Amino acid sequence: MPLETFGAVLSFAAELESGDGDFYRSAAARAGDTPLGRCLADCAEDCARGARLALRARQEHVTEMILEPIQGLRREAFQPRARALADLAPEELVPAARERAASAERFYASSGEALKALPEVARVLRSLGKKRRTHREALENPMS
8 A cells, every 4th residue: 555645654654663562562571571572672662652753743744744745655565574473483583573673664764765855754754764773783682
């Protein structure tokens, strides 16, 4: 499904943050009180803040919603593979979490570029992308 409007892009960002936050929170519970569990819990907290930030940007810039057409973004390109957390073996938790972070990072880079005519919104999207890069990097060595 194409993301052709300002509102659709920011709603998808909030949905992505919320869904990934749920994944990280559940994965953290599975990992327990370990460095990996704490890393995943931190990612979940960041995602909760990210969802609120995306929704706030959408509300604050509602006047731009109608004016700025978006082309070339499709939600399918940025949705992580649908795999239930319960179906993942323990050794698959980190790769699945990194895949989610990388997918979101790509979305924020693409959507920030697509919305560059709206600098404040593009800045929010780039900020969310940087946070996801931080997640991906932290998950490269979660035991440290």
